[in-house]
Amino acid sequence: MTEMNVHADLCVIPLGVGVSVSRYVAECQRVLQEAGLKHQMHAYGTNIEGEWDAVMAAIKRCHECVHGLGAPRISTSLRLGTRTDRQQSLQDKVSSVESLVNGK
Amino acid sequence: MTEMNVHADLCVIPLGVGVSVSRYVAECQRVLQEAGLKHQMHAYGTNIEGEWDAVMAAIKRCHECVHGLGAPRISTSLRLGTRTDRQQSLQDKVSSVESLVNGK
Amino acid sequence: MTEMNVHADLCVIPLGVGVSVSRYVAECQRVLQEAGLKHQMHAYGTNIEGEWDAVMAAIKRCHECVHGLGAPRISTSLRLGTRTDRQQSLQDKVSSVESLVNGK
Amino acid sequence: MTEMNVHADLCVIPLGVGVSVSRYVAECQRVLQEAGLKHQMHAYGTNIEGEWDAVMAAIKRCHECVHGLGAPRISTSLRLGTRTDRQQSLQDKVSSVESLVNGK
Numbered sequence: 226m227t228e229m230n231v232h233a234d235l236c237v238i239p240l241g242v243g244v245s246v247s248r249y250v251a252e253c254q255r256v257l258q259e260a261g262l263k264h265q266m267h268a269y270g271t272n273i274e275g276e277w278d279a280v281m282a283a284i285k286r287c288h289e290c291v292h293g294l295g296a297p298r299i300s301t302s303l304r305l306g307t308r309t310d311r312q313q314s315l316q317d318k319v320s321s322v323e324s325l326v327n328g329k
Numbered sequence: 330m331t332e333m334n335v336h337a338d339l340c341v342i343p344l345g346v347g348v349s350v351s352r353y354v355a356e357c358q359r360v361l362q363e364a365g366l367k368h369q370m371h372a373y374g375t376n377i378e379g380e381w382d383a384v385m386a387a388i389k390r391c392h393e394c395v396h397g398l399g400a401p402r403i404s405t406s407l408r409l410g411t412r413t414d415r416q417q418s419l420q421d422k423v424s425s426v427e428s429l430v431n432g433k
Numbered sequence: 434m435t436e437m438n439v440h441a442d443l444c445v446i447p448l449g450v451g452v453s454v455s456r457y458v459a460e461c462q463r464v465l466q467e468a469g470l471k472h473q474m475h476a477y478g479t480n481i482e483g484e485w486d487a488v489m490a491a492i493k494r495c496h497e498c499v500h501g502l503g504a505p506r507i508s509t510s511l512r513l514g515t516r517t518d519r520q521q522s523l524q525d526k527v528s529s530v531e532s533l534v535n536g537k
Numbered sequence: 538m539t540e541m542n543v544h545a546d547l548c549v550i551p552l553g554v555g556v557s558v559s560r561y562v563a564e565c566q567r568v569l570q571e572a573g574l575k576h577q578m579h580a581y582g583t584n585i586e587g588e589w590d591a592v593m594a595a596i597k598r599c600h601e602c603v604h605g606l607g608a609p610r611i612s613t614s615l616r617l618g619t620r621t622d623r624q625q626s627l628q629d630k631v632s633s634v635e636s637l638v639n640g641k
Contacts (some may be wrong), residue, residue, distance in 0.1 A: 229600065229601065230599070233373075234340075234372075234374060238508050239446070240451075241445045241451050243352050243449050244414055244505050244506045247426045249417040250430035251430045253432045255430065261385045262589050266632070267338075267423065268336065268376045268420070268422045268423050268424065269336060269338035269371065269374075269376055269408050269419075272371055272372045279596070284617075285590075288619050289541065292621045297452050297620060297622040298618070298620040298621075299617075300360050300617070301616065301619045302611065302615075302616055303559075303613075303614075303615040304406055304614055306611065306612045307600050307608075308609060308610040308611070310348055311402065311608040315373075323353045323370075327356035333496065338611075342482040342550055344555075344556050344614050345518070347553050348610045362488070373513070380492075380494055388513075389485055390490070392485075396515070396517045401516060401517050401556050402514070402517075402518065403513075403515050403616075404548075405511075405513040405514070406511075407490075407510075407511040407512070407513060408508065408509065409496070411506070412505060412507070413505050414505040440580065441581075455637055459637035474546065474635075475579040475584055476584045476586075476627035476630045477546035477616050477618065477627075477630075478546060480579055482580075486540065510616055513549060522582075524580070527578060527579070527580050529559040530559045530563050530566065531578075533563035534559060
């Protein structure tokens with residue numbers, strides 16, 4: 226397998242910096258933007274789509290940058306989806322459910 | 330503590346039903362709709378907001394209904410956020426990050 | 434469905450209390466002990482086994498007690514496994530993998 | 538930052554292969570073993586400890602090998618913990634909680 230696409234859902238939680246974490250989440254958005262990856266923030270994480278190594282490099286960079294902003298500890302919750310049967314975009318996944326929901 | 334609000338991010342994965350899971354995800358959307366809970370699907374889960382017991386009852390109902398549709402096994406990934414310092418809606422969380430991202 | 438057994442893996446992360454979280458994790462162990470649920474801590478969470486409502490009541494109690502100890506915000510990562518095809522204990526799951534690993 | 542240590546908790550879920558997933562979990566144990574990483578399976582995942590790039594390379598290899606065994610789709614739940622304040626082993630984390638639990 227030379228290339229593997231991944232759908233990720235990333236939730237980075239900085240510890241030791243108080244209750245407000247939006248500054249650190251914003252930094253991760255900046256990292257994903259700079260990485261040129263398709264991504265979409267929601268209220269409890271961020272969807273990311275791309276080639277495995279590029280997505281993982283960006284997630285590592287998120288940890289490095291959040292530590293760089295002063296967070297001494299990070300606990301990240303991550304979902305990773307891969308499939309070999311067919312290509313599917315993040316939008317495809319939402320659309321296929323929505324058509325079922327609306328069709329009822 | 331009499332009431333506790335929770336922000337959840339729910340990703341229900343049915344096993345033993347093949348690769349296509351959209352039918353089961355759609356069923357969960359229906360359950361959340363019927364429960365009258367604020368919820369927003371994204372490409373790797375669904376944000377839910379409400380009182381703890383109501384949210385948890387709906388998540389249990391999701392498992393029951395997905396089993397009812399024929400899935401013999403389910404593995405769910407769930408994030409749960411509670412706070413006592415202040416009230417915050419799902420939209421507040423996204424907005425506070427977006428204002429930081431756009432302000433840069 | 435009258436009763437549903439669940440395997441949970443619980444990782445409670447208190448925010449706004451500094452980098453050391455062991456005091457809060459210990460409190461959750463105490464809650465699970467008092468609830469009389471089978472549970473086993475590991476280095477990144479705690480396995481719990483029991484009837485759905487009892488497990489969920491204990492997890493709610495964990496959030497309440499961790500807030501009670503002074504944590505203003507909590508972000509929990511939770512896995513939930515249910516199945517209708519057969520009963521399986523936490524130990525069964527580990528054993529069935531180990532027999533495959535050792536049989537190779 | 539030249540090197541970053543990570544504590545991971547990995548739960549790989551193959552879809553489209555029926556309800557029994559132990560064969561695929563065993564394959565991941567083999568991959569982690571071959572990678573020479575410290576790891577410890579529990580009933581709902583596997584703790585892994587090591588340098589970030591080595592851990593992530595092993596997780597990618599898990600996805601590749603599980604697809605290689607015939608699973609057309611995988612959904613992984615992953616926790617990732619990093620800290621810059623001090624070194625801490627997986628065992629340290631468990632021990633610091635256990636001493637608090639037993640001290641009560």
